[in-house]
Amino acid sequence: MDRVAESEPATGAPPPPARRGLTRGALGIAVVGLLVFLVGALGGSYQGRLGEVQKNDNAAYLPATAESTEVGDEARRFSDVETVPGFVVYHRDGGLTDADEAAISADLADFKGIDGVAADQVAGPQFSTDGQTASTAVPLIGRTGSTTVNGERLVAVEQEVLKAARAGAPDGLAVHSAGVGGLLVAFIDAFGGLDSTLLLVAGIVVVVILLVVYRSPVLWFFPLFSAVLALGAASLAIYFLAKNDVLTLNGQSQGILFVLVIGAGTDYALLLISRYREELHTHESRVAAMTQAWRGAAPAIGASAATVILGLLCLGFGELNSDRSLGPVCAIGIACTVVVMLTFLPAFLALFGRWVFWPRTPHVDSASDIATHGVWWRFAQGLGRRARPAWIGATVVLLAFLAFLPTLSSSGLAITDSFTDEPDAVVGQRLYDASFPQGAGAPAVIATDADAVDDVITAVSRVKGVSTDPGSVCVAPDFAKLAQLAAGGGFPAGTPAPNGCLPEQVQVQPHDGRILVDALLVDRFDTAAAQQAVQRIRDAVHAIPGANARVGGQAAVQYDTLQASRHDRNLIIPIVLAVILVVLAVLLRALVAPVLLILTVLLSFGATLGVSALVFDHLFHFAGADPGFPLFAFVFLVALGIDYNIFLMTRVREETVRHGTRAGILRGLAVTGGVITSAGIVLAATFAVLTVLPLVFAAQIGFTVAFGVLLDTFLVRSVLVPALCTDVGRRIWLPSRLARAAP
Template sequence: MTKLDTTDAERNERGTVKRRRLPIFTVIALAIFAFVAGGFGGSFQGKLAEVQKNDNASYLPSSAESTIVSNQSANFLAVETIPGFVLFHRDSALTEADKSAINSAYGAIAGISGVDADGMQPTQYSADGTTASIFVPLVAKDGDASVAGDVLATTEQNVIDAAKQAAGDVEVLPAGPGGLLVAFIDAFAGLDGALLGAALLVVILILLVVYRSPVLWFFPLFSALLAIGLSSMVIYFLAKAELLTLTGQSQGILFVLVIGAGTDYALLLISRYREELHTYPNRFDAMIKAWRESAPAITASAVTVILGLLCLTFSQLNSNKSLGPVAAIGIACTYLVMMTFMPVALAATGRWVFWPRKPKVDHAADLTTHGMWGKIAEAVGSKDRPLWIGATVLLIILFAAGIGSLKTDGLTSTESFTNRPDAVVGQELYDSKFDPGAGAPAVITANADQADAVIKAASGVEGISQDPGAVCTQVDVAKVSELIKTNPAAVAQAAAAGCAPAAFTVAPIDGRTMINATLADSYDSPQALETVKRLRTAVHDVPGADALVGGSTATTLDVQAASVRDRNLIIPIVLVVIFLVLAALLRALLIPVILIVTVVLSFAATLGVSGFFFTHVFGFAGADQSFPLFAFVFLVALGIDYNIFLMTRVREETGEFGTRAGVLRGLAVTGGVITSAGIVLAATFAVLGILPLVFLAEIGFAVAFGVLLDTIIVRSVLVPALSHDIGKRIWWPSELARAKD
């Protein structure tokens, strides 16, 4: 009998297990807590939208130039607003009746709660007479109170409804930053319904195939729902207290991460439980043994993912900084539920949950002599060097084939959707009919005594509009609103002439003033971003002005710069953290290096494949600057999971059978469950593609493909073949490196 054929029964005859070392009552108490808290927390899933923040400004740190400008400019404005437009369009010229209806719409919109009526401007008409535009600023912050995303969405919808009701058969479309922001918010509407439902359906179908039982799938799925409820409750209260920033994308990733990781943990534990049921007559003894043997790998996996995610707290971007804790909370809650409630529920239920394939006490649990994975292990053992070299070459080819197509220089707002919401159609129409830079100017704060010099410098910047009144001191909305009531003709005349008279502009505050500079291009276009870079250089050079540039375009620019900085800083930190965890778990230094190198190689191959598919198959305009960082954190942190599951079992087997036999036994025993776990995780992340946002679709594709690549190629071939070829030296400098091979 070979080492690969030796059974667990032959290694260790046992019928009972010592229970005193396992904190059984603690596990049961935690299981009850997880059930109650998770069930109660389920009501908080729907409330998460109340504490979401989806605007770029909330992403940035207080040190960002655009954030400083936003704080300073708030002193000059009664309320902070998000600029937006409502467009009225016909293919032919608008009639006098249409214009009368548009005037009625103007009045109706001004009366809507949440609209800054004082900030609205007179209706503009395009040169060809086919389109009218009403500037509609949405109140984003009134005093110290910020307006929640769902309230902004409701206000925008009320604006569009009022406009449509008044306009008759004229086409009505939203546009501008306000309309596009609400489109983003709407994209996440029903997130906890559609996304969660699709993810659960996919996982149920996979678990039915894996377990071939109409009952067993319920336990991991119900446990995952408890974990979502528990984490939703914790995150809601933290976000409400503004201890972290929750975005729509963070919430979407949270749900799929909990379902995917939770199912992974469940598959590993249930697989070991079924294995032990072949040995133990008492199902509780079997679960205790399974729990004890699975706990180190699952704990190490959870700790690795949590620490990897928490590395995001080093980010400058508040969205990234809080995504780490949000996702880490999800993993921690998932670990708690899967290691307490689920094993207690399974053990209490009995063997019948595996029906119709109920395991019997036959000491036939050694899967290394059965099935496809036993044959794969034998192949790896006999052709280790050609296999790991071939797998490495394949990964390098995948990287080289598509990395040149991966563009991570950002997306405009209109390019960020996989569909065409009305706000995108409206923005494209606005850009074609009106000055595309209107409504979202660059905002400059400067010392008031140098305001004229700053205006002159800004006016000469390439990409700044040369129309009259393009670069002016901020108008005092209250003064102009009062004048509109008494002499609207004077206001229209002043607007046509250029900048408002000094009597109608804001007074300096603490020696500072606020200046608006209209861009020649759409506020989030690459051309506008380059203009803001030039504008900053020009006004920074004005002596004694201490000028700073903010506004929507500058905010996007600062977000992009912070994303690049975060990527370059956090990726090395994640690698160091994972190395330390692996070294402590495996009590070796060489094998952690091997595992990290293989996962990074898998990540690089995924980037290459993603670049090819994004550009040549899906037709995306590009990718966000933060895409490589998000893909790396999830792929490396989650991908290393499967290597942890594999190598902890290999180390267990090595202690008795030697390294090379231990590698083959570990691969054969864990192959089926880890591959199933990888398919589940890939499927749950792929579900992100149902949301109409390019960023999440790209993350979903990259993680899904990367996990499958890691599961099928890296963990099944590359790692075991390379480990088998190297032999006992992989455990250097531990004692296993000097033991039998």
Template sequence: MTDTQTTPATTERPPRRLPRGFPFFGIIAVAVLAFLAGGFGGSYQGKLSSVSKSDNSSYLPASAESTQAGNEAAKFSTSQSLPGFLVFQRESGLTAADKAAIATVFGKVATAKGVDAQAVTPVVYAKDGTAASIYAPLIAKQNGVAVNGDNLSKAETDLVDLAKTGLPDGLTMYPAGPGGLLVALLSAFGGLDGTLLIAAGGVVILILLLVYRSPVLWFFPLFSAVLALGLSSLIIYFLAKNDVLTLTGQSQGILSVLVLGAGTDYALLLVSRYREELHNYEHRSDAMIKAWKESAPAIFASGATVIIGLLCLSFSELNSNKSLGPVAAIGIACTLLVMMTFLPVALASAGRWVFWPRRPTPATPAAEPGTSGIWGAVARFIGTHHRRAWIGAGVLLLLCLVGIGSLKTSGLTTAQGFTNTPDAVVGQRIYDAKFDKGAGAPAVIAVNADQAAAVIAVVEKVPGVQTTPGSVCVQVDYAKLAELKNAGGSAPAGATTGCAPAALQVRPIDGRTIVNAVLADSYDSQAAYDTITRLRTAVHAVPGAGAQVGGQSAATLDVHTASVHDRNLIIPIVLVVILIVLSLLLRAILAPLLLIVTVLLSFGATLGVCGFVFNHVFGFAGADQSFPLFAFVFLVALGIDYNIFLMTRVREETLKFGTRAGVLRGLSVTGGVITSAGVVLAATFAVLGVLPLVFLAELGFAVAFGVLLDTIIVRSILVPALAHDIGRKIWWPSKLAAGKE
């Protein structure tokens, strides 16, 4: 027998009885419970945003310097605020009516719900007379209790509506600062419950209609995926509500597409095998049990690989990364549960009619693998031209890899993080052009009170810190300032320092005090981050000061630093874990090593293409520091799925027909379903682009392109061609390595 020959189909009919020991009724019981819990949990999908966090401080570990400085600063006030501005502009110059209207708005701001009234400052006019701003920070934490995203968003929205009411024609108003930009971010995530799910569901339905060629069958996988999403939402909601994990808008969006995409993948594999067995079994329950037993090892191994890979994120420093692992792992676990219990029970109960108009029956035997269809032709081509095939695929991937040097992962400003232009971005641009960029979001320095003067003297000399009087001062006690205002007085500034007098400054607590330093650059710019680095170096050198630098810029810088740390730590861990799982599954070492190398090559090629597309097609300013890690975890964990689906079937065929024939048979029989699964997963991740956020658009493109590259090139050509060329040695050191070529 040659490598490309196949054995004729047997005419012996498989036994028509349930295998002993199969947990038939147990699966039915779990299916019913999954249906009830998933249906009940569906309502919690819309509640996830109420327990979601999107501020940098909630991402950071307690050991971060900005976290420690922030915790000390919290002792000096019962409330912590999120800086924000209302920016007014008339390009031809503000009129008297404009200024009167702005003064009226200022009178209302301090009493607006959710605004930190003590910290509101008078109207500031731009030097050119075309703009004005009101500092209107939002209360982010009151008496140690953080304000959730929904309430923050509502407070900012109400404030903006209040500020726009009654303005003269031609006078525009925009929110700005961290508060306005955060609310714009939360509003973007607001599309998760509607736009994203509708788009993803529509894409899945369309692809399943094309794959199954049935107007009915698509409903079962999609409904099962919705149940899995409901079940995972129920679990995650209560864990996030009780602070067991941190849920972010990013992880919430990823959860939705991950469950829909992975769930559809598992369903495609199961349904494909079920259709295959319906040609052999008279009774559909027997066919489903056979299909379940044959597909379960690959599906569970795939799910386990993804779950373990995601849980490796628990080693992260960032709380957002650390919790994304459990959030996504819970989603995959719930998906496995539903797809391997509810879906098979529902399909077996429904009967063969769900495949209409092409109902599989024993009277219409399935085609022998490798004898017909496009994947039979691909398998025959690989069998004849295996060496040229894997060399050509390898060269293509290496060419894509060239562009990796152009991928910029130094981070994005908050304004650069949107694919559209929300009002907060417009307002920030106006503010940066007309006012002191660093105002409203100073560096917050916790120091020993007896060394405060020495620290101030050092900070004033640091490049990137504003030099105008009052830029570096001990923090004002806003409660005292409010009392003074209520009494009709005003706070006099120091004659030379520009700072509030000592009587209005915060009093030391446990020998510590707070110094604020206004930066010369916008809080989320690279220049501001560089200034924070210089500040830390300078104040750490002050003897006996015990200085720690926090604030908005410092927190963002710490997030960026932690992202790089997490990337360098977790990627090797994930690779080792996946290698171990594959070795146990395939009972070999050489095959898993080969799969890891090919997936890494695919990942590198994807980053290379991303570098070109992000810069020259999408026109993005760059990518977040965490982008390579997220792309790696999802591409490698999900990309390895298709190799697991392929190689488990190849091993099954190898046991009967030898390695090279097994490779070709495995490729031909799994080609259609795995390619369909890849297209579904790619399409669902691509749907992330409907949300106006650069990070999700980039991640969606990277996973979508990478999955297609892995499915079409790596799994369809590179891996089978290499395996065919290597032959039985690919199973080393198992007994199969000594079997037939």
């Protein structure tokens, strides 16, 4: 780069017009930066409050059009209270003692007195045939009227239930939670302390990497502090949007938001700081150097952020509410990040001057043309001499990894297989499954026209996967009436009914010609067998003329979630690719280069999933992956992976205009090699932090994105893309005028 160093104006002389424009621009950035700082600082207090507006119920994940959602909406007409079924499981090896049984029976009254427990549905205890295990049904209140209980409250109630059970338990009696409620609470509790844990671990990782990269005891603070401000600004916006139901925030979205902002923010900061240090070798004035650096880096950073934001917003085309919510939540995070990194950070750096780089302080020495010396320049020169073997070799390696892709199982996970550790609810669920009917507590719920209820019961009773025990398929009970009867001394004469169902007096009554039927399944609600049974039940009841029957319940929720995940994956991936292709074409003003970049990112993505399949199966021994996993991995890997290609190719285009295509590619690689590699390491490390969460999904996303970013950084962006572009030559710029310029 042949630049002329700007000279300072003589003392007392009026600044030239260019300097006045420069000063006004720098002042504007500084003012905006100050406002951003105030917003980010205020928003920091809302990071810890995001749990207050989280929603982790079915509505937060399933679309309103799902059949199970429609049945849930109908069920609300029959009761103002919606419960989350759960159990307390007691176990003693060798058999329960008389003292155990007495304590278990005494717990019933304690459970009913706990605020947040559906007292009228507490039932039991029941004992296993081997006499070692007992269980009591203790449903939690999930909704009252239009008010949904948040996750933190559910966790608190479940903990109080277990505390009450363990307080009166004789020595040696094990007490665990189980059922839908226990497993849901375990899932919600896995996100407990999310903000502090993830921020602490991510912060330590980023500090260590930045210390190694910059070898400065000071500079690491600037990008990390700016990223934390960006997270504060994003938290402020998301808190109020979620509180007013403009968007939905769940634990999954919050966890990804934190690592995405820290990782992407550090990436953007690295690019700006690298360009700033480069310009300090030319400009005596730190403001002039930052202004020039900003002009050079802002287009690439802005284009990168726009690509990620657009890719994330494409999730809005999905059916799952969890996908639709993740998009705007993370897009807000990236938008706040790019604003902070292009306003506050440059003002912050320019304010403190050159000493932030100490002890490697840059001075004016006209050495900003780092493209012609250093490790990356030698690497670029060698790559240029062997371009074709290099890109062919890189492609062969990626194809070898890609060959393992068919071994990736993404058909879904049972909730008991969704944890990387073994929470109390999983232990309790295994004990329950070994001792009692697995489908108990989470029946399939059929909403049907009351006139067809007998036909529906008959049809459902014949479905494979539905329990054949008496009372397994019945009109749903009215728990309020059951509670009144229990308080008054028991059931009316003539009970139980011959079919094992409760008497009509304590069943729900038709509402607007509709009624609910419960069907006990043989298998637990989150298993593939239960979901197949739901499919068969739907086929059976949909065929009954005039029934207008729909099937819901927990197993149906699981089934509908998996179906929607597959739909979203197949729909959104092509849309994201098309959007990114358009962005690249506009940015590079070419068509061939964007197509090549998309193909390399796709190859990298497939290779990453292939390696992930091997690691998940043979190293981590996971039972499988959620159908939504490939989609999330794709959005983050492609959107973030294309970032590095944007950083590289925008600089390549800038150098090509001055030096020709071949030299421009090699110079662009040399100039960006160090900063992009550092950025890739930082981003990979921050996403790897997700593995601290005890959830299989988080571990899978964390590993896959981290490995994919490193693969893209060291092989795709450093070897495959520049070597392929060098071999293709100036035709990469077709149909722009650069394609007809010097090679």
